[in-house]
Amino acid sequence: MTDFTVNNTLEAQTLEWIATQQSVMVQNLWTLASINSGSYNVEGVNKVADTLALWSKVLDCELEYIPMPPHEVVDDFGNRNQKPLGQALRLFKRPQAPTQVFLCAHMDTVFPIDHPFQTITQLDEDTINGPGVADLKGGIVVMLKALEAFERSSLQEKLGWEILFNPDEEIGSPSSSALFGNIAKRHHLGLIYEPSFADGNLAGARKGSGNFAVVTKGKAAHAGREHHIGRNALRVMADFTSALDDLNGQQQGITINPGFIQGGGAVNIVPDTCTMRFNIRIEHSKQQAWCEAQIAIILATINAKDGITIELHGGFGRAPKVLSPANETLCKLVQSCGESLGLALEFLPTGGCCDGNNLAAAGLPNIDTLGVQGGKIHSSDEYMVLSSLTTRSQLSALILLRLAQSNDLAWLKREGMESMPC
Ligand SMILES: [Zn+2]
Incomplete structure (x- = not known):
């Protein structure tokens, strides 16, 4: 009746049941994707949360909404603004069970309401x-x-779980990442539902990332009559940007990308303000200090000039995800579950980051690309493979069943875990 190479009838029955759910899953995906939930569309993100709260009834679990502090951003004109965010939704069940699994998925997208x-x-x-x-x-x-x-399944008593649906991942989880430290202490491992790569493989090590905004202030003046008393904020930003970009290539694995610049107006006025945004990717956490030190030197040189100020905002929001021995073992467990389903899964390093970075930084081994197979994300060509709804649900169910059946999870035991019988 089944072509799954599984360990027992319990696994086979579970996988077969999931296969009967394909059309329900397609319908649910359609419902969720029809709600605009750009990161700053509070109403839309909260509507997704309410929909998930409703759907969670079938899981018969505890539920909690967690209000998020606003996101402080520097706007294109160099002003600080507080942008409100939607609520996070937390679901949990059996926090006393011997094995504790954390599951995480973000509700926001990169597409604002007016996209x-x-x-x-x-x-x-x-x-x-x-x-x-x-x-x-x-x-x-x-x-x-x-x-x-x-x-x-009959194994539910063996394993407890906690889900966090966060509202701000696509802007770097500025508010929800504060929750990850405590969450990591309560669990043996994390499962995150970012999409797999287009070929179906999963992400292993990830680079760390920082987002920054820099604002230069000079002095406005008439470009003809009083050019000499003006201080040109665009020129200063050009100097900063050149010096910053010159850091590329100085250390293996670091990339720095100035990505946005705005300043000035009419060409007969010396511009007094300019804003620039940039992103940095790093391979090892010690590279963060190197970047910060180099940028501090450039800033100090510019700030020493007469009538000019330069101010840096932002920072490294995601540490590099380096695979710990426990994380490597978890990868092998996932690979063996994949093999049972006929999926040959490889773990590939990537320059992209996600909440898996933050969880790894908090010490929690995790697999962060357990979602659907798809590609061209963050663009209007974003697509996904419908049949992967079934195969990837089967993969996750198998991971949960095998964790629950395992008598030896000592490899997942860590220092600092709270009330975690193993
Ligand atoms: Zn994502």
Whole structure:
């Protein structure tokens, strides 16, 4: 009846049940992806949370909404603003069970409410295009179905779980990342539902990342009559940007990308303000200090000039994800679950980052690309493979079942875990 190479009938029955759920999953994905939930669309993000709260009834779990502090951003004119964020939603069940698993998925997308990309299109029988269908609403559907399948099994008492649906991942989890430190202490491992790579493989090590804004202030003056008393904020920013960009290539694995610049207005006025944004990626955490020191030197040189100020905002929000021995073992467990499903899964390093970085930095081994198979994320060509809803739910369900069946999780035991019988 089954072609799964599984350990026992319990696994086979669970996987077969998931296969009967494909059309429900497609319908749920359509519902979620039809709600605009750009990171700053508070109403939309909260609507996703309410929908998930409703769907969670089938899991018969505890539920908590967590208000998030606003995100402080520097606008394009160099002013600080507080942008409100949607609420996080936390679901949990059996916090006293011997094995504790943390599951995480973000509700926000990179597409704001006024972005032209708002609708879902069927590309072919097995592929759809739509905002957030891969990143990460497909993953939410996968996660919930895998848990539902697990809860139907006779092993549920062996394993407790906690889900965090966060509202701000696409802007670097500025508010929700504060929750990860405590969460990491309560769990043996983390499962995160970012999409897999387009070829179906999963992410292993990840680079760390920082987002920064820099504002230069000079002095406005008439470009003809009093040019000499002006202090040109654009020129200062050009100096800063050149010096910053020259740091590229000085250390293996560090990339610095000035990505946005705005300043000035009419060309007969010496511009007094300029704003620039940049991103840095690093391979090792010690590279963060090197970058910060180099930038401090450039800033000090510019600040020493007469009538000019330069101010830096932002910082490194995500530490590099380096795979610990426990994380390597977890990867092998996931690979063996994949093999049972006929999936040959490789773990590949990537320059991209996600909440898996923050969890790894907090000491929690995690797999962060357990969502659907898809690609071209963060663009209007974002697509996902519909049949991966079933295969990836089966993968996650199998991971949960094998964790629950395992008598030896000593490899996941860590220093500093709170009340974690192993
Ligand atoms: Zn994502």
